[in-house]
Amino acid sequence: MVNEMPVFVKIDEYKDVLEVIELMRNKIEQAKDIVSRINELKNEEDAEIESWKMGLADIEQKVEDIDNSLMQPEDM
């Protein structure tokens, strides 16, 4: 019979706990916004790196062209 009796725990600072939970919610929302912004920055960075990569490939091609022009001079 004793086991079936409900047992309760007294919580004195119930209101303060609720306020802290609300603050935690706000902090979680702010953290989600920051993660979203970091993700946007990462996407922009990826796009810039891709453009950079293409620019380097262009430079490489130009260097090859110059090398070919200098190594195979036409007969006068």
Added chain:
Amino acid sequence: MGLFSKKSRNVELELPPPPPPVSDEESNNFEMPPLPQAAARQKMPFELNLEEFEKELPPVPDLEELKSDMPTLKELGKNEIQRLEFPEIKEESSDEEVSAGPIKDLETEEESEQEEEQPRRMVTEGPIYLNVGSYKDVIENINSIKNKVKESEDYMQRLNEVKNAKDKYFEQLRVKLEDLQRKSLYIDKSLFEVK
């Protein structure tokens, strides 16, 4: 002000004269004028020749042959006739009843949902008493949150390491590009400088 008042009409209309009386002999001997067949034929675009028209039509099937081809009702039997019955239309069984109530605005619905959720949390002054089971759940959730926060700190540390490594690679890349620029200037100077 008597502009729209009804005017009195005392004008008497004259009736047409009645037709002359017709005797019985005249009514019996009355003959219709002949139909203008010649004029009608001239107006027709073509003359219909029935014999030629019948030749163009498909031949009429023999009714006896058709009867021999068609099965009788006895030959079809009851099963064949039952198969021709209309199929049963199954009613769509849906647990949710669709009501054609007034269309609510989404914002007002959200507000109403929030209003419905709010009464769940009752802020009372002073202490409250929580069931032991619920208290255990709360403690477990707090421990879980602590672990997640610790994991987040680890993720932040790893991201910081990645950022530092990336900065290092960017610095190396910057040096290489500077070298490249210097070399290209040297080639430009060597090729186009007039001595």
